[in-house]
Every structure is written in structure tokens, then in C-alpha cells.
Amino acid sequence: MLQDALASAGYPERILVACSGGPDSLALASVAAYFARRGHVHGRPVSVAAVVVDHQLQEGSAEVAARTVAILEGLGLSPVQLRTVEVAATGFGPEAAARDARHAALEAAATELDCGAILLGHTLDDQAEQVLLGLARGSGTRSLAGMRPARGKLLRPFLGLRRAETLEICEVEELETWHDPSNADPAFARSRTRVEVMPLLEDKLGPGVAESLARTAAILQQDADFLEHLAAESYAGLVNRSDDGVWLPEDRLRELSPALRFRVIAKAAADVGGQQPGYGRLQAVEGLLRRQGSAGPVQLPGSVSVYRVSLSELERGAAAGGTAVPREGGGCGKLVFRHQRSPQQ
Known part of the structure; x- marks a missing residue:
């Protein structure tokens, strides 16, 4: 051995x-x-x-x-x-x-x-x-x-x-x-x-x-490794970066199977400094994709906030040098992940 x-x-x-x-x-x-x-x-x-x-x-x-x-x-x-x-x-x-x-x-x-x-x-x-x-x-x-x-x-x-x-x-x-x-x-x-x-x-x-x-x-190690490989590929193809976080296109994320979608969401959270979310928190993010309730934010372990915004809002926020504020509306199409750092950071 x-x-x-x-x-x-x-x-x-x-x-x-x-x-x-x-x-x-x-x-x-x-x-x-x-x-x-x-x-x-x-x-x-x-x-x-x-x-x-x-x-x-x-x-x-x-x-x-x-x-x-x-x-x-x-x-x-x-x-x-x-x-x-x-x-x-x-x-x-x-x-x-x-x-x-x-x-x-x-x-x-x-x-x-x-x-x-x-x-x-x-x-x-x-x-x-x-x-x-x-x-x-x-x-x-x-x-x-x-x-x-x-x-x-x-x-x-x-x-x-x-x-x-x-x-x-x-x-x-x-x-x-x-x-x-x-x-x-x-x-x-x-x-x-x-x-x-x-x-x-x-x-x-x-x-x-x-x-x-x-x-x-x-047996499950092989399954988990395969799903992890697919999720890594999917995340690499979806992720977009900004100065203070990452965002994923809502329509393409929704097209993924639930097994991959949950893993991609977890990867986005880890990418901005968060911890592995539990099933309940992942479901809460899923609610944003299903447009249930508000546009967020949903809090994930490790001080990560997730919310929906439209592309136009992201562009306006970047142009103004600030952070876009999420709001309701049919134009929301991006899932944004940001780490809520302490003031001294």
C-alpha cells in the first residue's frame, strides 16, 4: 500500500x-x-x-x-x-x-x-x-x-x-x-x-x-472529480471580472444543469474570497436566478454578497468609478459576487 x-x-x-x-x-x-x-x-x-x-x-x-x-x-x-x-x-x-x-x-x-x-x-x-x-x-x-x-x-x-x-x-x-x-x-x-x-x-x-x-x-470520488472538472470549465467560460468582484451572465448560468450551476456559484464565491456555501445558501442564490423576491443581496459564508444587476447598471457604475446598486426590473441579467471587506482593509 x-x-x-x-x-x-x-x-x-x-x-x-x-x-x-x-x-x-x-x-x-x-x-x-x-x-x-x-x-x-x-x-x-x-x-x-x-x-x-x-x-x-x-x-x-x-x-x-x-x-x-x-x-x-x-x-x-x-x-x-x-x-x-x-x-x-x-x-x-x-x-x-x-x-x-x-x-x-x-x-x-x-x-x-x-x-x-x-x-x-x-x-x-x-x-x-x-x-x-x-x-x-x-x-x-x-x-x-x-x-x-x-x-x-x-x-x-x-x-x-x-x-x-x-x-x-x-x-x-x-x-x-x-x-x-x-x-x-x-x-x-x-x-x-x-x-x-x-x-x-x-x-x-x-x-x-x-x-x-x-x-x-x-466511487463518488470519481464522480466528484468529473463534476468538478466540468464546473471548472463552465466557470472559466462564464466568469467576468471587475475591480471589486466577479459576475456571471444570468441566462447562461441558468442553462447549466443544477449540479453544475451550484458548483459554479460556489466557485464564484471562492474566487472573491468566500467559503464553501451550504445547500441552503446555494438555494437562496438560485432564488435570484428564478427571480423570486428581491434582487438581493444574498449573504454567503466568508462575507460574500450576491445580487442581480443589469449590464447597463454595471457599465454605469464602472464609468462613474463606483459600485452599481441592485434594483428590481426586467433588465437584470447578471449575478454579481463581491466580498464585503472591513473598512480597515
């Missing part, structure tokens, strides 16, 4: 293993250490470094991190970095905030150590839980597609491996593993899914539920 992951990344000569001290990432570190001792993968030279990220969210986290560093050094990985991060509060929950802080630390370590890939220990069980959470939240194709085996420098070689198998690897290698208490904390939806929901599904529906969910993710 690791060989295939490195092959897909072009066989980087130096790789970085992210390790928490848990069985999944320790098993991955152990496998990577085997190839580090050999000095090559499929005849291609390779060396392996490691990084341990201390999120400082639990009592005793520093001790766990230090012990994990010692284990990784004992496996022969070099160098092994310990990075301590501050997890800032965000509007997306503690798990997302911790993930953002961790990924920033991993990227910084990879850059400093000149590593072409970062290995993460997510397993098939993690993938199944991700898909199930996406279903429960009513998410779209991209979310249900789960975690990618490769995204930029991030590689997940163990997505086809069960969690029980990583435990077996650690037992065979006699590695002392740490079990994160938050993984069993019912305060987190992911923990409840792992401890309560997945075992119930396996009991009531029979074995193989996790594999089926992971297979669903693999």
Missing part, C-alpha cells in the same frame, strides 16, 4: 510521517521505517523523517508527544520533530480547528525538511465514518466522497486497511501505542459514530458495512 502511494506521488526521495502515537500512525511509521532501512522503494531512493504534533488539548499531551518522539527515533526515522501548536477557536468546531492547526504544522515541517510527501495514518474505518457523518449531515457528493488517498503532498496509504490490522502491526512490532481518549468521548459526533453507530450497523446489517461505505467513497 505504501509503495503504491509513493508511486502515485512520483516516488519522492524524502517523505514525512505524521504520527500521534496512536496505533494507526505508529503502524504507518513502522512500515515506512522498514523502507527507510532498505533505503529504497521499488529501486527508488527514499529517506523518512517524522513529526509529532502536540495540540495541547489534553492533560499530559506533552508527555505523550515526547514518548512518541522516542519511539519514532527508535524505529530509525530521522529527523523526528516535535511541533507544539495553539488551536484557535473557529466557527467550525474544535475538531476542524485542531485539524487546521495540525495540517499547518505538517506543511511547515515538510517544507523545512524538504519532504515531497506527508504520510497520514487514516484507515478504511476512518473513511467509513467520514461517509456516514456526511450522510447524517445531508452533505453533497464531495463530502460523501470522503478522504482522498492523495491530496497535494498528503498521502493516505492505509485507506484500504482496517483499524484492527494496524493494531496487529503494532503488536507484532511490539510498539507501545497511545489511545486518544477523545476517540471515545460521546461529546464528539465522530466518536459516537465510531463507538456506537458503526458497531450497531455491523450488528444489524451484517459484516461488511465499513467496506461498503469506503467503496461508496471511492
Whole structure:
């Protein structure tokens, strides 16, 4: 599995293993250490470094991190970095905030150590839980597609491996593993899914539920990639730029299928500095296209405003050096996206 992951990344000569001290990432570190001792993968030279990220969210986290560093050094990985991060509060929950802080630390370590890939220990069980959470939240194709085996420098070689198998690897290698208490904390939806929901599904529906969910993710990844490609092409052909935003022609946008139209709208929001809109916000923008209610604005996450104006209004606003004001009327034919920046910006 690791060989295939490195092959897909072009066989980087130096790789970085992210390790928490848990069985999944320790098993991955152990496998990577085997190839580090050999000095090559499929005849291609390779060396392996490691990084341990201390999120400082639990009592005793520093001790766990230090012990994990010692284990990784004992496996022969070099160098092994310990990075301590501050997890800032965000509007997306503690798990997302911790993930953002961790990924920033991993990227910084990879850059400093000149590593072409970062290995993460997510397993098939993690993938199944991700898909199930996406279903429960009513998410779209991209979310249900789960975690990618490769995204930029991030590689997940163990997505086809069960969690029980990583435990077996650690037992065979006699590695002392740490079990994160938050993984069993019912305060987190992911923990409840792992401890309560997945075992119930396996009991009531029979074995193989996790594999089926992971297979669903693999299928949907292909669908999501195809739709993303079509949406990128459509957006490139529709977008028009102004000094303070972008606009899309209403008639041509309306001609797109809903699956593409929603994605194109999301791309316009991202293009001016916004965040991924939820389904409800996308429907609100759809209402502008259907000319339901006012001409806007509709507020999207990340301080983005969307409204309809006519081409003549846009031209008058540009000629006057100002911003056109949306109004009702049959002449409205453009969907405008602007970022509402703070005064000091």
C-alpha cells in the first residue's frame, strides 16, 4: 500500500510521517521505517523523517508527544520533530480547528525538511465514518466522497486497511501505542459514530458495512472529480471580472444543469474570497436566478454578497468609478459576487 502511494506521488526521495502515537500512525511509521532501512522503494531512493504534533488539548499531551518522539527515533526515522501548536477557536468546531492547526504544522515541517510527501495514518474505518457523518449531515457528493488517498503532498496509504490490522502491526512490532481518549468521548459526533453507530450497523446489517461505505467513497470520488472538472470549465467560460468582484451572465448560468450551476456559484464565491456555501445558501442564490423576491443581496459564508444587476447598471457604475446598486426590473441579467471587506482593509 505504501509503495503504491509513493508511486502515485512520483516516488519522492524524502517523505514525512505524521504520527500521534496512536496505533494507526505508529503502524504507518513502522512500515515506512522498514523502507527507510532498505533505503529504497521499488529501486527508488527514499529517506523518512517524522513529526509529532502536540495540540495541547489534553492533560499530559506533552508527555505523550515526547514518548512518541522516542519511539519514532527508535524505529530509525530521522529527523523526528516535535511541533507544539495553539488551536484557535473557529466557527467550525474544535475538531476542524485542531485539524487546521495540525495540517499547518505538517506543511511547515515538510517544507523545512524538504519532504515531497506527508504520510497520514487514516484507515478504511476512518473513511467509513467520514461517509456516514456526511450522510447524517445531508452533505453533497464531495463530502460523501470522503478522504482522498492523495491530496497535494498528503498521502493516505492505509485507506484500504482496517483499524484492527494496524493494531496487529503494532503488536507484532511490539510498539507501545497511545489511545486518544477523545476517540471515545460521546461529546464528539465522530466518536459516537465510531463507538456506537458503526458497531450497531455491523450488528444489524451484517459484516461488511465499513467496506461498503469506503467503496461508496471511492466511487463518488470519481464522480466528484468529473463534476468538478466540468464546473471548472463552465466557470472559466462564464466568469467576468471587475475591480471589486466577479459576475456571471444570468441566462447562461441558468442553462447549466443544477449540479453544475451550484458548483459554479460556489466557485464564484471562492474566487472573491468566500467559503464553501451550504445547500441552503446555494438555494437562496438560485432564488435570484428564478427571480423570486428581491434582487438581493444574498449573504454567503466568508462575507460574500450576491445580487442581480443589469449590464447597463454595471457599465454605469464602472464609468462613474463606483459600485452599481441592485434594483428590481426586467433588465437584470447578471449575478454579481463581491466580498464585503472591513473598512480597515
